[in-house]
Each structure stands twice: as structure tokens, then as C-alpha cells.
Amino acid sequence: MNNHPRIMFRLAALATFLPLLLVAKVPEEARLRAASEALLQTPLSVPNLHILSEYVRNSDNPPALRSRAMAAYAMALLLQGNTNNFVRAQQAHRAAYPDDAQLIPLTAEHYSVPCDACNGTGRREKAVCPQCFGRGSQFQLSPLVAQTYQKRLGEIVAQCRENAEYAEKFREATKTSHDDKQIEMLQALTNSYPHRTDLAPAIALLDDALAKREVRLRAAQEQEERRRIEREAAALKVLAQGPDRPRAIRELRTYLAAHPNVAPALELQAVLDELVAKEEQQQRLKKIGIGLAVLTGCLFLISVIRFFSFSRRTSSSSGPLPGMDKIDKADFTDPLSLTAQDTLTRAKYKTARIPREEAGVED
Numbered sequence: 001m002n003n004h005p006r007i008m009f010r011l012a013a014l015a016t017f018l019p020l021l022l023v024a025k026v027p028e029e030a031r032l033r034a035a036s037e038a039l040l041q042t043p044l045s046v047p048n049l050h051i052l053s054e055y056v057r058n059s060d061n062p063p064a065l066r067s068r069a070m071a072a073y074a075m076a077l078l079l080q081g082n083t084n085n086f087v088r089a090q091q092a093h094r095a096a097y098p099d100d101a102q103l104i105p106l107t108a109e110h111y112s113v114p115c116d117a118c119n120g121t122g123r124r125e126k127a128v129c130p131q132c133f134g135r136g137s138q139f140q141l142s143p144l145v146a147q148t149y150q151k152r153l154g155e156i157v158a159q160c161r162e163n164a165e166y167a168e169k170f171r172e173a174t175k176t177s178h179d180d181k182q183i184e185m186l187q188a189l190t191n192s193y194p195h196r197t198d199l200a201p202a203i204a205l206l207d208d209a210l211a212k213r214e215v216r217l218r219a220a221q222e223q224e225e226r227r228r229i230e231r232e233a234a235a236l237k238v239l240a241q242g243p244d245r246p247r248a249i250r251e252l253r254t255y256l257a258a259h260p261n262v263a264p265a266l267e268l269q270a271v272l273d274e275l276v277a278k279e280e281q282q283q284r285l286k287k288i289g290i291g292l293a294v295l296t297g298c299l300f301l302i303s304v305i306r307f308f309s310f311s312r313r314t315s316s317s318s319g320p321l322p323g324m325d326k327i328d329k330a331d332f333t334d335p336l337s338l339t340a341q342d343t344l345t346r347a348k349y350k351t352a353r354i355p356r357e358e359a360g361v362e363d
């Protein structure tokens, strides 16, 4: 993500300069290819040899083609019998492309043979040999010269064709806006031409396309993830509205523990808190109810116990209390049997007894 601006800049630069490069190179290569094809048919066609030499003079042209064009041109000179110019051209080629010397694998023996007339001495009958003009050798081309010339021309044609095909495929790939298709095309391109030394722009474009696809896929994945979270949150909210509150609390807790950082976490937490508060209130009410029921039950139990214990005491107290039989019953008076006069008299004398004489008086 952070190298996105760099990618965009590279793409913009590529889109600007690549067509210029292709436009500048392709017509020149097309001309070189046409000239080489013509020279394969007509080996010493002057206008086509001129195109070869023009191509060689432009130092911006790719070295592989330029070196081969230079070699072919040198060998065309030799085929024309121009050995001196051939030797100079061969030396120039060797100086410009030291690693490509084998492109002109020719030495003097491939274009000269010892003079028959003087046996290679250059002199005959104490004078300059009239046949070789004293050189001791005569010009005679080895078939290798023409073969090598044709081989170089064939290589030029093949290379130009490949360059054109490669450029066309690369242009198609740059025009493709769909990254999957572009990646497929660029991968096919880099796999088809692994020997090419100019794959860098294709590889850069491929890397950009891969990065773009990565960004696109990640965005899609994130969106899918967001949608999934929204669905899950909605389902939890529906559950929270439902009758099974303990289950809703359980599932909300599990979900929030597993996904503490999702977008609707705060909202779900609020829903959970509300449910927990409701549930606690209900539990409290239930406890109060149970408490009341227990209390009522206890009260009922107590009254039952009391009822039974009373009736037991009444039945057990039917006999006299211990020691009560020894008391002189004459000393006690049933207060309920007293008249009002008795009571007044008892209060007057401060005694529990009923004064005899008074009572007698009354009687």
C-alpha cells in the first residue's frame, strides 16, 4: 500500500515513454528486416546494403542487431571482392563488439589461395608474377563466406521478427486494463522470451499489475469481512430482541470475546449491557418473590407448629402440676367466684382471703 504512489509514477512514465520507444525503433527494425530479407534473395543489392550501413551508423540501435548488421555488411564487401575494405570493416567490428568476433569467422584463407603461377612467391622468372601482381595469392572466395553472410542475415530477420512480436504483445499487455488478464499476458510474455535482455519494463509492469491485483483482492476481502461482521451483528441484535435472553447474553459475550475490535463492538457491548441489566433486574425480582414465598411458607409453618404444640400442652396439663396436691386448697379462692363485695373487701384488708366475719355478716 505504501509504495502505491511510486507504482503509479512508474506506470505513468512507462505509458508515456514506451510508445515513443516502440514507435522510434520498430520502423527502423522493420526496414532492416525488409532489407535483410531482400539481401537473402539478392545478396549484393546496393539500396538494401545501404539500409544495413545506415542501421549500423545509429548507435542507439540494439547492440545484437547492430553487430550482426555490421558483420553482414563487412561480408557483403568481401563478396564484392573488396578485400581491403572487408579487412577494415572486420577490424572495426572486432573493436566495437569484441565478444562478437565469431560473427565474422573469416581469415585470409577464406578469400585467397596461393597463386598457381608463382606458387605463392609473387615472382616468376625473375619478375613480378603477372597473374597475382606479386601478391603471391589470388582472390578466391570460400563457400563459408556466402554461408556466413546468409546466416547473419537470417539472424537479423529472426531477431527483428521476434522484436516486433514481443513489442506487439507488450503493447497489447499495456493496453489491457483488467489486471488478471494483464498478469496472464505479461507472465506468458516473460516466459516466452526468457533470453531477452529488455524484459525489465515487462517485469516492472507485471509487478505493478500483481500489486494492483493484491490491493484489489485485499479491498474485496475487507469489504466481504465488513459485510460478514454486519450480518453477524444484525443476527445478534435480532437474538437480543428475542425471548431467550440468557442465550443472547451468552452469544454476545462469546462474540465480543472473539472479536473485540470489530466496528459494531461498542454497539453490541451496549446491547449486552442492557440485556445483562434487564436479566439482573429479573433475577432480583425473582429472588424477592422467592423470599416472600419462603417467608409466607415459614409463617404458615410456624402457625402450624404452634397449633400442634398448643393442643399438646392442653392435653398434658390436664393433671395437677407437681406439688399442687399438697397445697391447702382452702387458702385459695377462685377469683371468678367472688362477688363485687368480696373483691372490695379483699382490697380493703389487703388479703387474698375472703374475710369470714364480713362474709358471714353479708350472709
Ligand SMILES: [Zn+2]
Pocket: 115, 116, 117, 118, 119, 120, 121, 122, 123, 129, 130, 131, 132, 133, 134, 135, 136, 137
Ligand atoms: Zn603469382
